[in-house]
Amino acid sequence: MSGLHRLGARWRRRRPLGTRLALATTAAVALVAIGICAAAFFVIRFKLYQQLDQNLAQSATLVAQQHREEGPGVLTGECRFLGAPACTQVVPADKTDDPKRPYLLPVTDSTRAVAAGRLAPYYTSFTLDGHPARMYTTTFGKGEAVQVASRADIADRGVHQAALLLSAVGAAGILVAAGLGYWVSRSGLAPVTRLTATAERIAATRDPRHRIELPPGPAGREDEVTRLAATFNTMLGALEQSVTAQRRLVADASHELRTPLTALRTNAELLSRAGRLTDAQRDRASAALTRQLREVTGLVNDLIELARDEEPQPLVEQVGLAGLVRHATDTAGSHWPSTPFTLAVDEAGEHRTLPGVPARLSRLLTNLMDNAAKFSPPGAPVEVTLTTRELTVRDHGPGIAPEDLPHVFDRFYRAESARALPGSGLGLAMARQIARAHGADLTAEAAPGGGALFRLTLPHRP
Helix, strand or coil: CCCHHHHHHHHHHHCCCHHHHHHHHHHHHHHHHHHHHHHHHHHHHHHHHHHHHHHHHHHHHHHHHHHHCCCEEEEECCCCCCCCCCEEEEEEHHHHHHCCCCCCCCCCCHHHHHCCCCCEEEEEEEEECCEEEEEEEEEEEEEEEEEEEEEEEHHHHHHHHHHHHHHHHHHHHHHHHHHHHHHHHHHHHHHHHHHHHHHHHHHHHCCCCCCCCCCCHHHCCCEEEEEHHHHHHHHHHHHHHHHHHHHHHHHHHHHHHHHHHHHHHHHHHHHHCHHHHHHHHHHHHHHHHHHHHHHHHHHHHHHHHCCCCCCCCCHCEEEEEHHHHHHHHHHHHCCCCCCEEEEECCCCHHHHHEEHHHHHHHHHHHHHHHHHHCCCCCCCEEEEECCEEEEEECCCCCCCCCCCCHHCCCCCCCCHCCCCCCCCCCHHHHHHHHHHHCCCEEEEECCCCCEEEEECCCCCCC
C-alpha cells in the first residue's frame, strides 16, 4: 500500500499544476454527478417496486376476504401473461397437507415458516416462465400462508431504462466535469501562468522592468492568485529600484575613481623617473601620491560601508549618546581648528541611550560635523544639540538650495557650491544609512537665519 502511495505521489509531482487541478476538479464534479445519478437510480427502483409490492399486498388482502374457506392449492394462475391478474395459492405449514395438484409458484421452507407463524411476511423476486416476477408471501389463516405473484416486466423495464438514462446523464456529467476542470485550471491559473512567463522573461533578459498584467476590478475582490501577482509586481519594483541603484552606484563610483586613479598613475609614472627629478619635485610627487592613495582608500572604504545595509548583531550594545556626542565634538574641533563647536545637552539627553554599534554611530556624528564644518565660514560656530528625542547639527554656512534639498543624501551627489570642496559625496549618504540601520531618521532642512540644519530623530524609547 505504501508503494502505491509513493507511486501516486511521484506521478502527481511529475504532472503540471494545471493538469493536477483539472483532474482534481473533474474528479470532484464527477463524483458528485455519479453520486446524484446513483441516488436517483435507487430512488426510482425503490418507488417502482414499492408500487408493485403495494398491489401484491392489496391482492393478498382481497384473496383472504374472498377465499377464506378455500383449502391449500392454486387459487388463480393467470399471471403467466403480462397484464393478467396476480397468481395466488394457499400453502399449509405441513407438507403432508399439500394438494395433489402441483403448486404454480415456488414453495420454500420460508413459505412453510410464514404459514406456521415463525417468520414475518416477505417479498421476493423470482423468474416465472422466463419472465421476471414479484411474489408476496403472508399468513392466510391458522397454519396456512397465501402467496400472491405478478409479472414484474414493467417495473424491471423501468429500472433498466432508468439505469441506462442515468448512466448517460452520469457520462455527460463526467464530460462536463472534464470541461469545467479544464476551464477552471486555465482561468484559475492564468495569473500564475503570466507570473511564470514574466519570471522566465526576466531570467532570460535580466530586465526587471517587466510586470504582470492584473485583472481590472476593485482591490477588495482580488483572490489569492491575484494578490500573489500584485506582490510579485511589488517585488519586481523593488528589484528594479535595487538594480537601478546598483548600476548608478557602479557608474558613480567608476566616475569618482577615474580622476584619482589617473592622478595616481601619473605620479607613479613620474616617480618611476625619479633620477630626472630634483629633490623638491620628487618630494611633491611623493606627497601627492600619498594624498591620492589616502583619498582612494577612503573612497573605497566608504563604498564598502555603504554596501552593508545592516549592523553586525554581535557588536550591538546600549550606547550612551551624550558621551559619544561629546567625543565626536572634541574630535571634530581638533580636525577643524578654525571652526568652533558648541554642544548643548539637556537633562534628559544626558541619560539617553540607543542600542547600536558605537563605532558606526561615531562615524555618523563625525560625518555630520565634518559636513557642517566644511560649509561654515572661518569663525562661524557649529551648534550641536542633544535631547531625549533628537540630535541636531546646525551650521552658519550658505545653506542648502531648494533644488538640492531632495538630493542631499544621494550617493556621490554634490551641489554646485560644493564641487570645489574636498570630499566624495558619500558622507551624508553613509550617515543616513547608519541612522536607518539604528532605527533613527536623518533629515536636512534650512536653518532659521541661514545655514543648514541636520536633524537626527531618535527612535521611541519605552
